[in-house]
Amino acid sequence: MSEQITLSLDDIRTLSETILVSNGFNQAHASAITNIIYxxxxxxxxxxxxxxxxxxxxSIRSGRVDGTAAPTIIDAAPAVVRANANDGVSLLAMQAAMPLLIEKAxxxxxxxxxxxxxxxxxxxxxxVEKLSEAGLAGMAMLPSHAWVAPAGGRRGLLGTNPFAFSWPRQGNSPFTFDFxxxxxxxxxxxxxxRAGKALPEGVAIDKEGxxxxxxxxxxxxxxxxxGxxxxxALSLMIELMAGPLIDDLTSKESMDFAEGKPEAPYHGEIILAFDPTLLSGGRALENNDRAERLFADVIDQGARLPSQRRQAAQAYNLARQAVEIPKTLYDDLLALKQT
Amino acid sequence: MSEQITLSLDDIRTLSETILVSNGFNQAHASAITNIIYxxxxxxxxxxxxxxxxxxxxSIRSGRVDGTAAPTIIDAAPAVVRANANDGVSLLAMQAAMPLLIEKAxxxxxxxxxxxxxxxxxxxxxxVEKLSEAGLAGMAMLPSHAWVAPAGGRRGLLGTNPFAFSWPRQGNSPFTFDFxxxxxxxxxxxxxxRAGKALPEGVAIDKEGxxxxxxxxxxxxxxxxxGxxxxxALSLMIELMAGPLIDDLTSKESMDFAEGKPEAPYHGEIILAFDPTLLSGGRALENNDRAERLFADVIDQGARLPSQRRQAAQAYNLARQAVEIPKTLYDDLLALKQT
Structure with a gap:
């Protein structure tokens, strides 16, 4: 096993913010990005x-990400918030828009x-877990770059298109997945x-399809x-929901925009929030019990809830107020700091 | 090939309504059910x-489905309609609530x-395609009976839990899937x-898991x-979204409720509607073009859009104003009529 070093929780934040600010992100962006990295x-x-x-x-060194862009939050309709990141990283826009999304839901x-x-x-x-901490269910989707072929197809068109969902549990960490x-x-x-290993069947096609x-x-x-x-089909839905539906790029357009540069993909994202109280006719508590019976039946048969392992790690690391990372990673991170 | 008989489009409706009404559905239910069967x-x-x-x-002969139940439509919140089917078939409630859902979206x-x-x-x-005909994107989910084990589990807990999505296309049939x-x-x-054939791998587990x-x-x-x-994970999400979120049964509760009877499952359903105009900041037309480029890129590489085959059949049958069904099915249907 490689040499590990221990970082306190404050160390994580300080290290992340210092690296980001020294590379040109303003404090607001550095703090929003650090929250998620942490x-x-x-x-x-x-x-x-x-x-x-x-x-x-x-991404910021490539010169296209604006490390000081202030997002514009638009109250677009009674149940719609639009947040224009103005060529910045998504996270500050997300953080700035979240309170209005929660209020609207x-x-x-x-x-x-x-x-x-x-x-x-x-x-x-x-x-999505942030929504569940506010008592809401959440769903999120976004495109990426056109590396993935549609079923029956011969070339990349879809992104790796992640889909995430979270459900608020009374007195428990949310039920969350993200794949x-x-x-x-x-x-x-x-x-x-890099390892020269063969891929499993069903993962990829060559350039002849x-x-x-x-x-x-x-x-x-x-x-x-x-699947x-x-x-x-689901991946095509994500292209539509997080692309044309919200006036933003598909994975193919995002890849064209990147012109081969190794920066983070540039596109949009959609996040949906659901209020269990209004949707259940005021019976959120009884229905929390119903959801808990469902979860208990998953665990009782030896299966696992999607985020169980991650949430256990979270609890463990919070209790000891520290994490471990490889010393080589730490050294490489220090080298990212600009003086 | 078995003997086929040709039915006009009116024949489909008349046959369906007659069977339903003669078995105790009132005209409103018979008509709502027939619309979907048609x-x-x-x-x-x-x-x-x-x-x-x-x-x-x-289902109606089992005595639990109310063939005359009038649904109650509740304007539950600015963006929520709740439709209580009052122990009737879902379709009349769906049909009655759809205009308010569209208006709210x-x-x-x-x-x-x-x-x-x-x-x-x-x-x-x-x-969901009905929503797209109104210019909206639609998503729908529901549980069924607890026949499906969660990943890593040993027994049925989840339903076959269908997920459907539809996207409105200007001047084209909607992009729709339902799996x-x-x-x-x-x-x-x-x-x-029945055929005594072996299942493919990965489809099922025995009662020992x-x-x-x-x-x-x-x-x-x-x-x-x-997948x-x-x-x-997706199936668990559907249990939550169409169960506890809306104060209705999970697949396990629905199966318990049925007590082994072969009637249709009793539970809830959630349908979401998205307005491309408000979500795109008024740029729905430009984004229709963007979605069309995505679809063209699917078809151009030899892949198929999910509903292409069904929509072609629809166009063909509408043009000839007729469908064909096996004569044995027709005879069995006639035998359903009560005199």
């Missing part, structure tokens, strides 16, 4: 924790937040390629969605 | 067309319809059992969701 890191979601700072820094029963013109690199689960609609994450294929287990050929070809034609 | 039949969706009349009749940007206390046996695609989140439909397993390809063992055990843990 949440991921204490859940042991390493790929979306401090490790993401490399992508943040790459609690007033109207259901509400939507469209985030537009943003660079995006974060997991969705902290965003890519591609069979594998893009980074996983890359890991197979033929099934392949060769990771190199897969990187030149296209990935496949999970065959059903996963493909 | 729509399925002209799309060559045979299992949800006239064939469904057997289940309708079985167009006023607020997004709106939800919760249908409660209903018996349900219809496909969801005609319901069960179980790997197979319940009826498919039954067909394998072990993978099985034996259809008999699968009927005693549990089905699996599509492994991702499909399972």
């Amino acid at each position: 949440t991921n890191q204490i859940g042991d979601c390493h790929s979306h924790g401090l490790y993401r700072l490399f992508m943040c820094v790459e 609690k007033t109207n029963g259901i509400a939507a937040l469209a985030i537009n013109r943003c660079f995006h690199f974060s997991a969705l689960w902290p965003e 890519a609609t591609s069979q594998f994450a893009r980074g996983e294929i890359e890991l197979y390629r 033929q099934p392949t287990t060769d990771a190199e050929a897969a990187m030149d070809g296209a990935m496949l969605t999970f 065959g034609h059903k996963g493909s | 729509t399925n039949q002209i799309g060559d969706c045979h299992s949800h067309g006239l064939y469904r009349l057997f289940m309708c009749v079985e 167009k006023t607020n940007g997004i709106a939800a319809l919760a249908i409660n206390r209903c018996f349900h046996f219809s496909a969801l695609w005609p319901e 069960a989140t179980s790997q197979f439909a319940r009826g498919e397993i039954e067909l394998y059992r 072990q993978p099985t390809t034996d259809a008999e063992a699968a009927m005693d055990g549990a089905m699996l969701t599509f 492994g843990h991702k499909g399972s």
